[in-house]
Amino acid sequence: MTWADVLTEPTRKPSYPTRPTYTPPQVRLHNPNPIPSSYAHYTHPRFNSTQLGQPSSARGRGYGRRYSSTTPRWTAKSPTQIPFEGIHIADDTINNETNVGVGSASAINFDAYEDIPVEATGDNIPPPVAAFDDIDLGEGLNRNIRRCKYVKPTPVQRHAIPIAVAGRDLMACAQTGSGKTAAFCFPIICGVLGTPRSHFVDGTRVAYPLALILSPTRELSCQIHDEANKFAFKTGVRVVVAYGGTPISQQFRKLERGVDILVATPGRLVDMIERARVSLRKVRYLALDEADRMLDMGFEPQIRKIVQQMDMPPPGTRQTMLFSATFPNEIQRLASDFLSNYIFLAVGRVGSSTDLITQRVELVQEIDKRKHLIQLLRAQKANGNHGKHALTVVFVETKKGADILEHWLSMHGFPAIAIHGDKVQMERERALRSFKSGATPILVATDVAARGLDIPHVAHVINFDLPKDIDAYVHRIGRTGRAGKSGLATAFFSDKNQSLARALVELMQEANQEVPSWLFQYAESSTYGSTNRANKPGGSKFGGYDFRYGAQSGSDTSYHLSAHGNVESSVDSYAASPGAVCCSVPANSDYYAAASADSYETPASSEYFAVANDYNYSLPPSAECHAAATEDSYGSVVPSGWD
Ligand SMILES: Nc1ncnc2c1ncn2[C@@H]1O[C@H](COP(=O)(O)OP(=O)(O)OP(=O)(O)O)[C@@H](O)[C@H]1O
Numbered sequence: 001m002t003w004a005d006v007l008t009e010p011t012r013k014p015s016y017p018t019r020p021t022y023t024p025p026q027v028r029l030h031n032p033n034p035i036p037s038s039y040a041h042y043t044h045p046r047f048n049s050t051q052l053g054q055p056s057s058a059r060g061r062g063y064g065r066r067y068s069s070t071t072p073r074w075t076a077k078s079p080t081q082i083p084f085e086g087i088h089i090a091d092d093t094i095n096n097e098t099n100v101g102v103g104s105a106s107a108i109n110f111d112a113y114e115d116i117p118v119e120a121t122g123d124n125i126p127p128p129v130a131a132f133d134d135i136d137l138g139e140g141l142n143r144n145i146r147r148c149k150y151v152k153p154t155p156v157q158r159h160a161i162p163i164a165v166a167g168r169d170l171m172a173c174a175q176t177g178s179g180k181t182a183a184f185c186f187p188i189i190c191g192v193l194g195t196p197r198s199h200f201v202d203g204t205r206v207a208y209p210l211a212l213i214l215s216p217t218r219e220l221s222c223q224i225h226d227e228a229n230k231f232a233f234k235t236g237v238r239v240v241v242a243y244g245g246t247p248i249s250q251q252f253r254k255l256e257r258g259v260d261i262l263v264a265t266p267g268r269l270v271d272m273i274e275r276a277r278v279s280l281r282k283v284r285y286l287a288l289d290e291a292d293r294m295l296d297m298g299f300e301p302q303i304r305k306i307v308q309q310m311d312m313p314p315p316g317t318r319q320t321m322l323f324s325a326t327f328p329n330e331i332q333r334l335a336s337d338f339l340s341n342y343i344f345l346a347v348g349r350v351g352s353s354t355d356l357i358t359q360r361v362e363l364v365q366e367i368d369k370r371k372h373l374i375q376l377l378r379a380q381k382a383n384g385n386h387g388k389h390a391l392t393v394v395f396v397e398t399k400k401g402a403d404i405l406e407h408w409l410s411m412h413g414f415p416a417i418a419i420h421g422d423k424v425q426m427e428r429e430r431a432l433r434s435f436k437s438g439a440t441p442i443l444v445a446t447d448v449a450a451r452g453l454d455i456p457h458v459a460h461v462i463n464f465d466l467p468k469d470i471d472a473y474v475h476r477i478g479r480t481g482r483a484g485k486s487g488l489a490t491a492f493f494s495d496k497n498q499s500l501a502r503a504l505v506e507l508m509q510e511a512n513q514e515v516p517s518w519l520f521q522y523a524e525s526s527t528y529g530s531t532n533r534a535n536k537p538g539g540s541k542f543g544g545y546d547f548r549y550g551a552q553s554g555s556d557t558s559y560h561l562s563a564h565g566n567v568e569s570s571v572d573s574y575a576a577s578p579g580a581v582c583c584s585v586p587a588n589s590d591y592y593a594a595a596s597a598d599s600y601e602t603p604a605s606s607e608y609f610a611v612a613n614d615y616n617y618s619l620p621p622s623a624e625c626h627a628a629a630t631e632d633s634y635g636s637v638v639p640s641g642w643d
Contacts, residue, residue: 121549122343169319172322181289191285205256215265240263242264320339353510361493392461402419420446466493466500
């Protein structure tokens with residue numbers, strides 16, 4: 001059953017308040033032609049699909065040599081090494097007719113993203129593409145894209161991949177779950193395939209990756225590694241992951257076998273560089289996932305060290321790509337130090353949440369929170385939304401709070417497992433595995449699990465404690481409603497969250513959510529300074545926002561497209577934009593200051609008041625329409641990067 005079925009099924013009592021004027025994206029009619037007519041005739045020499053399989057003389061900077069699949073240096077030795085377990089692979093000569101569109105990936109409703117406005121600013125912006133085949137990514141990568149059952153690119157992929165393949169620096173902002181990982185992995189793999197590779201110099205044991213992908217948490221690095229491994233399957237490109245909490249010697253051994261793409265957390269990477277086991281001298285591609293997090297006060301010194309104070313080539317000689325779902329202006333400003341003549345891409349408003357997620361906010365007293373949570377979970381279970389196909393993530397403020405709630409839930413018959421930065425890495429991995437497999441269908445998490453994690457079947461995100469800034473909220477709720485699926489997010493709001501109220505109201509309104517009247521009252525009496533956003537009230541509805549242009553933007557160096565490419569008035573959108581406001585110190589600085597490499601903790605809160613609402617909870621179905629492409633990584637099979 002789909003979410004659309006839930007909305008229309010006559011025999012079933014709707015369990016959500018109806019929203020008469022709002023049509024969920026899944027049931028909207030969409031333009032069947034995703035590419036603007038103005039681009040229909042466009043033939044860029046690099047993106048002409050007729051070039052597929054031809055020598056690469058027409059390709060641009062860094063793509064001089066096409067990969068030959070005749071001499072792969074690594075081949076799967078046994079079926080267990082194939083990174084597509086769970087996806088049917090007929091053979092190496094997989095083709096569109098037999099495999100593309102088969103399986104659950106075909107059920108993904110990416111049409112849900114079609115009407116997202118897209119804005120790109122910068123010089124000479126390469127136009128978007130309609131299909132993966134419109135870009136010369138190389139046969140090996142194209143084959144793996146088909147194996148992953150990626151039938152067509154998501155909006156961020158349509159726009160970002162041609163920009164990155166053209167060798168341009170990029171700062172890209174797109175909503176959670178919209179496919180940013182592939183948007184930077186495909187160009188990197190494509191670029192590596194076109195670059196002569198020699199893994200070691202002069203017989204030393206120093207590894208020289210060509211590409212570096214940095215992410216803020218160990219689990220996210222593992223996930224990116226896992227994804228990149230799938231995309232690079234049988235291409236000869238070697239992907240290695242390096243992260244803390246596990247013996248460094250094991251990771252050295254993997255590096256010794258050669259590395260083209262290194263996925264790493266900053267701390268472990270610095271360690272490896274300082275031990276002279278990794279050199280960044282040959283890095284041509286640098287990607288920062290969750291880039292705003294990587295450049296905030298928690299990580300910035302380490303990132304500056306890696307990017308500016310080691311031996312990495314400077315901007316202009318390497319290609320740099322920054323991706324996130326949120327990009328506060330002050331972080332954009334910092335990020336520009338790492339970029340050269342970059343293109344800014346915003347898919348949807350910067351920092352907005354997807355309207356695939358139904359958001360609810362409830363007033364709940366501190367003293368009532370646990371009881372309310374149990375009631376909510378009971379109602380959810382009574383509606384059949386429990387177990388393997390309706391996973392729930394409960395976010396709390398502190399590590400201690402996570403352990404306490406885990407225990408409480410387990411005592412009350414709801415198998416739960418906690419993940420936070422005080423757990424050793426093995427426990428963290430065990431917790432995630434147990435959750436993903438459905439053995440423990442409730443994950444109690446701190447913000448260590450807030451960003452990037454792509455876990456199939458997460459149907460409900462509960463903010464037991466709300467975070468201090470709205471961007472953290474956006475990332476947290478983004479653990480559901482991914483890849484075109486619907487999801488539910490419930491927040492317990494208390495007095496202490498007043499500073500978040502206005503930003504929350506705006507975010508919810510933008511995403512066409514029902515905002516309770518009491519929340520408006522909180523918003524009216526709250527100040528804006530407590531949010532992390534530089535965009536101010538009265539700004540444009542679509543505020544895809546490049547800090548370089550500020551209110552004066554709208555020059556001919558920008559375009560403003562709907563996701564399917566219809567050119568809209570960039571001047572209008574910019575004219576309506578607020579000025580470029582730089583918040584020198586984020587108001588939520590305790591959050592930032594407390595942020596360590598992979599765990600965040602803030603002081604416990606005190607007073608709460610409110611009345612608990614009594615909803616009859618059910619969840620949008622999530623099970624049946626998730627990407628088969630992800631099943632292999634997060635089902636019973638342990639991804640290779642986790643051992
Ligand atoms: N073109 C595509 N076709 C089908 N599935 C896709 C496609 N692109 C991405 N996906 C799937 O969508 C899911 C979300 O992708 P991804 O994790 O890259 O999102 P994201 O934008 O990085 O999210 P976040 O902001 O939370 O990090 C993944 O399961 C991925 O396999």
